[in-house]
Amino acid sequence: MNDEELRSLVEEQWTALEAEAATGERRLRVCNLPVDVDSGSLALAVDHEGYRHVLLPIAMHRKVRHGLDGPVLRLRKRPLEDAETYQHYADLACLRHDLDDLFMELCVDVLAAARELPEDPVKALYRVLDRWKALFRTQGTPLGPEELAGLFGELTVLNRLLRKDPSAHRLWYGPEGYRHDFLARTRAVEVKTTTSGEGRRPRIHGLDQLEAPEHGTLCLAWFRVHRVGASGVGIAFSEAVAEVLRLCDDESALLDLLARAGYHPADAVHYQDVRFAIAEERWYVVDAHFPGLTTRALTAAGVPVSVLDVEYTIDLSGEIPATLPPDQVSRMIDSLIQESV
Structure with a gap:
């Protein structure tokens, strides 16, 4: 699946999730993607406020970095449970609907990078976030x-x-x-x-x-x-x-x-x-x-x-x-x- 196909799939799944009725403030509407890593399948979600999420499965003991907590992006560790499974995820969410199109491009990059690094999808996520942040970095004075x-x-x-x-x-x-x-x-x-x-x-x-x-x-x-x-x-x-x-x-x-x-x-x-x-x-x-x-x-x-x-x-x-x-x-x-x- 190339990036364009992945982009179409992500948009289609998010649109379908947004059409479903929310069932509670603390619940997510979730769908798995056909993108597997060592710890499970990557997933998309929509919360009760309609915010979009991308979910990367992680081990229970794995830490997720602090500091990304709005007002646009929020990253947290989140456990999800259904009738058959209990899984921890690194949950990246966009908290502004007017930036959903940019979040789409970011998530496609994240999913593609995780596919290339299935043993550590969170590290792949950090690499992508860092590349995007690099657009706004200024060059410093070289060290002596x-x-x-x-x-x-x-x-x-x-x-x-x-x-x-x-x-x-x-x-x-x-x-x-x-x-x-x-x-x-x-x-x-x-x-x-x-x-x-x-x-x-x-x-x-x-x-x-x-x-x-x-x-x-x-x-x-x-x-x-x-x-x-x-x-x-x-x-x-x-x-x-x-x-x-x-x-x-x-x-x-x-x-x-x-x-x-x-x-x-x-x-x-x-x-x-x-x-x-x-x-x-x-x-x-x-x-x-x-x-x-x-x-x-x-x-x-x-x-x-x-x-x-x-x-x-x-x-x-x-x-x-x-x-x-x-x-x-x-x-x-x-x-x-x-x-x-």
């Missing part, structure tokens, strides 16, 4: 060398989280300007990356960056990276971006985070020859023995805190404080994931 290295370090940690949970991008708060780069309820990770070949001297921004969450734990992940040539041994920056997008279950949400971090796909040509090799990696527990200035520590010492915009450098060049062994780093990552469930 230190900004690229810093983002590469955060993507390295994000990659490890996404390998354990495809929804782990929700833990990435760095692009939002939060004090910690990754955060669950009581656990956080701050990432510092340097291109310097000497010392371990991360720059700390603010008196709260080395403060753990309330009753929680903070780790500092420190990376030394070297910029290598296009033919050198290392990881291309574009490959790091492509890998987290591949692992993530919501490309659109992750692209928004990348944009807030300063990366825009339109600028990818500027980074095509950027490649980093990780020369050193160390993880630390930020506890009472870790060097740093924090509001809590100064207050506990009786020092009044009335200064703003504090930045300072700490020196981790020696063997103290001790670094976390790899097994404890793995447990920290697992704990972050578990707290996000």
Whole structure:
């Protein structure tokens, strides 16, 4: 079935559903489409207000991203039950009748993309939404060398989280300007990356960056990276971006985070020859023995805190404080994931 045939079928089915009488405010008139994915058949629906819906079957545990909640489009997770089945769906609805024609084109794109990615129709949905949103994106200023290295370090940690949970991008708060780069309820990770070949001297921004969450734990992940040539041994920056997008279950949400971090796909040509090799990696527990200035520590010492915009450098060049062994780093990552469930 080509796109034109699919478009005709969708319009025909929606028209038929709209002709049926509504049976209740919380009920949908639904019809299945001859478009199957691994989790079932895609469907169309009309609600009691006459709004049109497209339904993509998903597993019961699958999350649906937040943030798309009107006034034009609304995306939610919805369970539907009939006499024989109980199925969860990703439900995309158009809340304006005057935009039904545009919603038709969007849904045809969604259905065609889901047919091409039957193992993950929701990811196909996000790809289509992102392409439509891209029409309105503006091009940003390319990242500088230190900004690229810093983002590469955060993507390295994000990659490890996404390998354990495809929804782990929700833990990435760095692009939002939060004090910690990754955060669950009581656990956080701050990432510092340097291109310097000497010392371990991360720059700390603010008196709260080395403060753990309330009753929680903070780790500092420190990376030394070297910029290598296009033919050198290392990881291309574009490959790091492509890998987290591949692992993530919501490309659109992750692209928004990348944009807030300063990366825009339109600028990818500027980074095509950027490649980093990780020369050193160390993880630390930020506890009472870790060097740093924090509001809590100064207050506990009786020092009044009335200064703003504090930045300072700490020196981790020696063997103290001790670094976390790899097994404890793995447990920290697992704990972050578990707290996000």
